[in-house]
Every structure is written in C-alpha cells, then in structure tokens.
Amino acid sequence: MKSKFGVALVILLLVSLMATSCAPKAVETEAPVVTEAPATEAPAETEAPAVTEEATYPPAPEFIELGSSISLTGNFGSLGNLILPGYQIAVEHINAEGGVFVKEYNTKIPLRLTYYDDESDPTKAVSKMETLFSEHELTAYLGGGGSSMHAASIPIAEKNKVPYLGISFALYKIHQQGYKYLFSPFPKSPNQTEDVFKILNEAIPEGERPTKVAVFAYNDDWGKEWGGLVKERAPEYGYEIVVYEENPVGVNDWTAAIQKAKAAGAEMLLTLPIFPDGSGMFKTMAELGWTPKFSLVIRAPEGVNWGESLGKIGEYVTIFPGWHHGAKFEGVDKLNARYEELYGRPADLLTGPAYACVQILAQAIEKAGTLDRDVIRDTIASGEFSTVIGKVTFNADGTGNVLDPLIQWQNGKMELVWPAEHATAPLIYPAPAFEDR
Amino acid sequence: MKKNLSFVIALVVTAALAAVPLFVKKDSLLTYLCMILLYVSLASSWNILGGYTGQVNLGHSAFFGLGAIATRLLWFAGWNILLAMLVGGLLAIAFALLIGSPAFKLRGAYFTIGTLALGQILYATVGNLFPQISSMPVQDLISYTLVTRYYLFLAVALITVLAATLVANSRWGLGMMAVREQEDAAESLGVNAFQHKLLALVLSAFLAGLAGGAFAFFQIGYYPQYPFSPIWTLDSTMMAYIGGTGTILGPIIGAIFFVVLKEVLSLNLAEFHPTVFGILFILVVLFLPGGFMGLWKRIKDKQQKKRESMAELSHP
Numbered sequence: 001m002k003s004k005f006g007v008a009l010v011i012l013l014l015v016s017l018m019a020t021s022c023a024p025k026a027v028e029t030e031a032p033v034v035t036e037a038p039a040t041e042a043p044a045e046t047e048a049p050a051v052t053e054e055a056t057y058p059p060a061p062e063f064i065e066l067g068s069s070i071s072l073t074g075n076f077g078s079l080g081n082l083i084l085p086g087y088q089i090a091v092e093h094i095n096a097e098g099g100v101f102v103k104e105y106n107t108k109i110p111l112r113l114t115y116y117d118d119e120s121d122p123t124k125a126v127s128k129m130e131t132l133f134s135e136h137e138l139t140a141y142l143g144g145g146g147s148s149m150h151a152a153s154i155p156i157a158e159k160n161k162v163p164y165l166g167i168s169f170a171l172y173k174i175h176q177q178g179y180k181y182l183f184s185p186f187p188k189s190p191n192q193t194e195d196v197f198k199i200l201n202e203a204i205p206e207g208e209r210p211t212k213v214a215v216f217a218y219n220d221d222w223g224k225e226w227g228g229l230v231k232e233r234a235p236e237y238g239y240e241i242v243v244y245e246e247n248p249v250g251v252n253d254w255t256a257a258i259q260k261a262k263a264a265g266a267e268m269l270l271t272l273p274i275f276p277d278g279s280g281m282f283k284t285m286a287e288l289g290w291t292p293k294f295s296l297v298i299r300a301p302e303g304v305n306w307g308e309s310l311g312k313i314g315e316y317v318t319i320f321p322g323w324h325h326g327a328k329f330e331g332v333d334k335l336n337a338r339y340e341e342l343y344g345r346p347a348d349l350l351t352g353p354a355y356a357c358v359q360i361l362a363q364a365i366e367k368a369g370t371l372d373r374d375v376i377r378d379t380i381a382s383g384e385f386s387t388v389i390g391k392v393t394f395n396a397d398g399t400g401n402v403l404d405p406l407i408q409w410q411n412g413k414m415e416l417v418w419p420a421e422h423a424t425a426p427l428i429y430p431a432p433a434f435e436d437r
Numbered sequence: 438m439k440k441n442l443s444f445v446i447a448l449v450v451t452a453a454l455a456a457v458p459l460f461v462k463k464d465s466l467l468t469y470l471c472m473i474l475l476y477v478s479l480a481s482s483w484n485i486l487g488g489y490t491g492q493v494n495l496g497h498s499a500f501f502g503l504g505a506i507a508t509r510l511l512w513f514a515g516w517n518i519l520l521a522m523l524v525g526g527l528l529a530i531a532f533a534l535l536i537g538s539p540a541f542k543l544r545g546a547y548f549t550i551g552t553l554a555l556g557q558i559l560y561a562t563v564g565n566l567f568p569q570i571s572s573m574p575v576q577d578l579i580s581y582t583l584v585t586r587y588y589l590f591l592a593v594a595l596i597t598v599l600a601a602t603l604v605a606n607s608r609w610g611l612g613m614m615a616v617r618e619q620e621d622a623a624e625s626l627g628v629n630a631f632q633h634k635l636l637a638l639v640l641s642a643f644l645a646g647l648a649g650g651a652f653a654f655f656q657i658g659y660y661p662q663y664p665f666s667p668i669w670t671l672d673s674t675m676m677a678y679i680g681g682t683g684t685i686l687g688p689i690i691g692a693i694f695f696v697v698l699k700e701v702l703s704l705n706l707a708e709f710h711p712t713v714f715g716i717l718f719i720l721v722v723l724f725l726p727g728g729f730m731g732l733w734k735r736i737k738d739k740q741q742k743k744r745e746s747m748a749e750l751s752h753p
Contacts, residue, residue: 117703117707123656126656130469134465174570
C-alpha cells in the first residue's frame with residue numbers, strides 16, 4: 001500500500017510541478033462579466049420611434065457596489081475603526097439623497113458598502129480583496145489602514161483593474177510602483193517634510209525660528225523615506241540637521257538620542273514614533289530637561305490616549321494627521337453632527353479623509369456617467385472633487401493634492417493651527433519648558 | 438482491501454485537486470484553496486517535529502520566512518522559481534543545522550521557549566535588515582495568474598504529505614515516536630535521540646522553507662519581515678492540534694477546518710469573528726483531546742469493543 005500511495009503521490013507531484021513550470025503566464029481569464037448593456041448601446045431597431053425615455057436606458061443595477069478589506073481587529077484595528085465610520089456615514093448621506101446619478105441608466109443608484117475584517121493580516125487582505133471582487137460587481141475598493149495592508153491590497157486592485165481609494169498611509173514609495181488604479185487623498189512624506197518648514201517660515205519671524213533640528217526616525221521604510229526627505233529639504237528652507245538618530249521599530253529607549261539632541265542645542269524635534277515609543281520619548285525628554293521649541297510628532301499623538309497618558313508633557317506637540325474636524329469645508333458640520341450622534345464626539349482625524357474617499361468616488365461616477373471602472377478611474381485621475389477635506393485633485397502617481405493641516409495639542413485638545421483660514425486656535429510657539437507647564 | 442481503499446481515496450482526492458483549476462474560475466476560491474494548501478504544508482511540516490518527535494517548535498515561522506526571503510530575492514533576480522524555492526529550502530536546512538545542536542540541549546518547555554526566542558530574533562533582524570516593501574513590478578501583474586500559484590502550492594503540499602507519510606512509516610519514524618514517548622527509554626533501547634530529533638528538524642525546516650518559497654511567489658506585495666511573523670507558527674501549531682498531532686491526516690483536517698471556519702466567520706460576523714472563533718477553538722480543545730483524529734480513534738475503538746463484546750456474547 002505504502003509503495004502504491006507513494007507512486008501515486010509522486011506522479012501527481014510531477015504533474016503539479018510541470019503545470020507550475022509550464023502554465024502560460026496569461027492574463028487572468030475570470031474577469032467578472034458585466035451584464036449591463038454599455039451606455040452607448042442603441043435601442044432595439046424594432047422599437048417605435050416615439051419610445052418613452054425610460055425605454056432607452058438599460059435597467060439600473062440595484063446598488064453601486066463598494067468593497068473594503070479593512071482591519072477591524074489586530075495591529076491596525078484602531079485605524080480601521082476610525083476609517084470605517086467615515087465610509088459608512090458618507091454612504092448613508094449620499095443614499096439619503098437617493099444615491100448617485102448615473103447617466104448611463106438615467107437614474108440615481110444607491111451605494112452599498114461591503115466590508116470584511118482582514119485581521120491586520122496582509123494575506124487575509126488579499127483573500128478578502130479577491131472575495132469582494134469575485135462575489136460582488138464592484139465599482140471600487142476602499143482601502144483599510146496601515147502601509148503594509150495597503151501594500152498587500154493595492155496590487156490586487158491593480159490586477160483586477162478596479163479603482164482603489166485609500167488613506168492612512170503617508171509612505172510615498174507605494175505610489176512609485178506605477179499603479180494606475182491607486183488614488184490616495186492623504187498627505188504623503190514629500191508634502192509633510194516640506195510643509196513643516198514652509199509653515200514655520202510663514203508663522204515665525206526669522207531669527208526666532210528653531211533652525212537646529214533633531215530627527216529621530218525608525219529604520220523602517222517610512223522612517224528612511226521621511227528622514228531622507230527631511231535631510232534634503234531642511235537646508236533649502238534655512239534649517240540645519242544637528243542630530244539624526246535611527247532606531248529599530250519597537251525600541252522604546254531614546255535616551256541617547258535625546259542627550260545628543262540636548263548637547264547639540266537642537267531646538268526642533270521631527271519624529272514619527274508609534275504610540276508607546278512616542279510616549280516614552282516625551283517622558284524621557286521631560287526627565288532629561290530637553291524641551292524643543294517646536295515638535296512635530298507624527299503618528300503617536302494622533303489618538304486621544306496621548307493626552308490622557310502624558311498630560312502636560314504631551315502639550316504643544318504638533319501633528320500632520322491629514323484632517324481635523326474643525327476644517328471649514330462644506331459638509332464637515334454634517335459629518336460632525338452624525339459622528340457626534342453615533343460616538344459622542346466630533347469626527348476623528350481619519351474619518352474625514354475616509355468620508356472624502358466616498359465623496360470623490362460618488363462625484364467621479366456622476367461625472368463619468370457610467371459604472372465602467374476604467375472610465376471612473378480616468379475621471380478620478382483627471383477630475384477635481386469637492387470634499388470635507390477641501391478640493392482634491394490627483395497627480396499621475398495617484399497622490400492627492402490635498403491640504404496638509406497642522407494640528408497642535410493645546411489644553412488637552414487637538415487644535416487646528418494651520419492654515420490660518422481654518423484655524424481653531426493660533427500656533428503656540430515656542431513651547432514652554434516641561435518644568436514650567 | 439482497506440489499504441487499497443485508502444490508496445484509491447488518496448488518488449481520487451489528489452486528482453480532484455489537480456483538476457480544480459479546470460472548473461474553478463473564481464480568483465476568490467482559488468486564493469482560498471491556495472491558503473488551505475499552504476497551511477496544509479505548514480501544519481504537516483510542523484507535525485514532523487512537533488507531532489511525531491514531540492518537540493514543540495514555536496520558531497517554525499523562521500524556516501518559512503527564510504524560504505520566502507531567499508526565494509523572493511532569487512526569483513526577482515531572474516532565477517527560475519523552482520530553483521529559487523529549492524535554495525530557500527536549503528537555507529532553511531542550514532539554519533536548522535545551525536540551531537539544532539544548541540536547541541536540542543534544551544528539553545520540553547525550555548526547547549519550546551528557545552525556539553520561540555530564535556523565531557523572534559530572526560523576525561526582528563529581518564525587519565531591520567530589509568525594511569522596504571517587496572512588491573512585484575506592476576508590469577508583471579498583467580501576467581500574474583493564480584492557477585500557476587495553485588499548482589505550486591499543491592505540489593508543495595503533496596511533497597510535504599508524502600514526506601510525512603514516508604517518515605511515519607519508516608524505521609526513522611518509529612525512532613522519532615519513541616523519542617516522543619520517552620526520550621530516555623528510547624536511548625536505552627539504542628535510539629539516538631539527537632539524530633532523530635535533528636532529522637525531524639531538518640525535514641520540517643526544509644518543507645516549511647519550500648512553503649515559504651511558494652508564498653513568496655504568490656503574495657504580490659508584502660514586507661519581507663511578514664513571513665517571519667509568529668502568527669504563522671501559532672496558526673500551524675493550532676491546526677496540527679485541532680486535527681490531531683502525530684498523524685498524517687490530522688494537520689490536513691486541522692488546516693481545512695481552521696481556514697474554512699475562520700473565513701466563514703470573518704465573512705459573516707465582521708469584528709466579532711475572533712471571539713466566536715476563540716470560543717469554538719476552546720470547545721474543540723476541551724471536548725476533543727487528540728483533535729479530530731483522536732475523536733475518530735475513540736469512535737473506532739468503541740465500535741471495536743462493541744464488536745468484541747458481541748462476539749463474546751455469541752460465542753461464550
């Protein structure tokens with residue numbers, strides 16, 4: 001028996017290996033069949049000349065299907081749980097108006113969002129993306145949160161030729177892969193690393209600026225990209241990097257870096273730690289008595305736990321989160337009101353950009369007048385969209401031309417301090433020393 | 438007769454699996470099957486050391502990750518994928534040989550903790566050495582086909598199950614089981630425990646390395662650190678325990694049960710699915726010691742006893 005079983009397995013194994021080696025590298029054949037007639041299809045010749053208008057349009061689908069593989073549990077669960085309500089509220093608001101008008105069908109069609117939890121697991125994200133594509137007549141994907149999840153999901157959207165709108169990743173490298181279907185209305189590393197110097201030069205008179213800069217970065221891809229860009233940009237705007245320290249992700253001891261920064265007389269801190277590292281970093285800074293006049297800390301202070309955990313030590317820190325509920329754009333009040341009803345607070349930082357993704361999609365479908373994914377993709381690429389994060393257009397690499405508001409922790413709250421026309425409070429500069437707070 | 442039936446069933450199942458792409462045209466289903474085959478390979482390869490030899494290895498993802506990283510780098514450098522995978526498997530063997538000697542000086546829980554630590558060290562090191570996303574060039578996506586990946590996963594799963602079958606039915610396999618049951622007793626009978634454990638580790642590592650290679654060929658974009666994540670070890674270990682360790686079919690059944698149940702729950706229960714899955718897993722552990730294969734054995738034993746008592750009654 002053993003030998004027969006073995007022989008059979010060996011034969012099948014060889015067949016499998018041969019199939020692997022010889023299988024043609026063809027384009028996927030199982031693209032979903034779009035059953036709706038194309039918009040340009042002429043009415044049947046047998047129809048009487050005085051046909052009613054409805055008769056000339058094909059039957060509209062019941063819904064415009066949007067799909068999202070999103071992390072609701074696991075490492076990126078906290079991001080996904082801020083993004084998802086943005087998608088849901090936007091869909092609810094658009095559907096309350098009857099949906100999106102699609103010229104191809106001469107009617108408004110409601111949106112339907114199907115989402116699956118990918119458990120913050122890139123392989124599960126791939127499987128969920130494929131399920132969404134195979135089981136639903138998807139018009140577009142809406143992304144989850146975190147660059148590793150986007151890195152896994154975006155190629156599936158590209159392979160399936162479905163527009164993908166994603167936020168909550170500032171990593172520019174993803175946009176340099178040549179993806180055609182990726183759109184991200186979210187500030188990227190090049191924006192952040194330039195805007196910080198622009199804002200400071202605009203807000204602070206020369207001679208008072210914190211020109212000596214300390215950069216604490218991770219040696220991960222975003223840290224390297226971001227740190228590299230800061231090194232490039234700083235001299236252009238009159239700043240000098242006096243300390244540049246790199247640590248592996250998860251190393252929560254920045255003591256040596258802080259001592260170096262203090263010794264070098266650094267006046268500004270630029271860093272992008274995850275929450276526990278950022279929290280530890282600031283506690284150590286307070287203990288060692290180094291208070292930068294200005295701190296841009298991306299990522300760690302974006303949740304309410306920053307204020308709760310650090311109290312006065314966490315004050316005056318600034319962030320570039322992509323949006324703030326105080327922004328004075330059309331629709332923000334409506335979004336805040338609904339969010340307040342549901343969660344008892346104004347919309348969270350990632351909720352606005354998520355809401356904007358659905359707005360962009362709805363406007364693109366309306367402009368395109370069709371549910372053809374390629375036409376919608378082209379319309380997103382070339383159009384201008386009015387959203388709760390302001391006017392949005394896209395560059396050829398899918399990055400959005402979006403506002404990059406600066407937020408500052410003041411009195412236990414996140415206040416929008418730049419640009420001035422949206423500000424909910426003025427920028428506090430220089431930050432008072434830790435011991436004087 | 439019974440052996441012939443098992444042979445025919447195995448043949449039919451494998452032939453049916455080989456024919457799947459002829460009938461299944463949905464990418465979602467093929468992706469799903471790829472995942473099941475990948476986990477069959479991982480759980481079965483873990484079972485060679487953990488199940489047959491009784492050495493609970495919590496650093497299995499290190500071998501999987503080494504296979505993945507070597508394959509990915511070589512494949513992107515233009516190597517044939519099968520050759521790249523072979524090198525990935527050999528790299529996993531090299532690492533197994535390197536750690537085998539010190540690791541097997543530890544016994545029981547200490548060995549388990551030691552392997553967990555090794556896995557974590559590699560996970561952190563790779564994260565620091567290879568921080569950039571590894572992504573397939575966008576022009577290659579045009580020719581990306583899941584059918585090829587499916588056959589590769591199937592081949593690796595077949596190799597793994599075949600290897601486990603051959604080992605289980607060999608003299609070496611008996612030695613491994615003797616080591617599992619009582620290492621000192623086995624040694625007193627002339628079984629070289631170290632050699633048997635090392636062989637199991639090398640084989641387990643090689644097969645996990647091949648599975649890592651198939652993963653590197655399948656996943657379009659990921660961070661190189663990801664295949665080293667401890668989640669791969671934990672999932673494989675759970676699958677082997679759910680199905681039944683120290684058996685051929687156990688890890689296969691465990692992988693199918695685990696992947697299918699998780700998928701069904703996550704598609705229908707959104708964020709509540711981990712809780713429901715956790716409860717179901719606890720129930721399986723509580724009520725099915727020995728996993729599904731253990732349950733099957735108990736049912737068979739009961740039937741056997743029934744038959745014997747019936748026979749006694751008819752021939753007192």
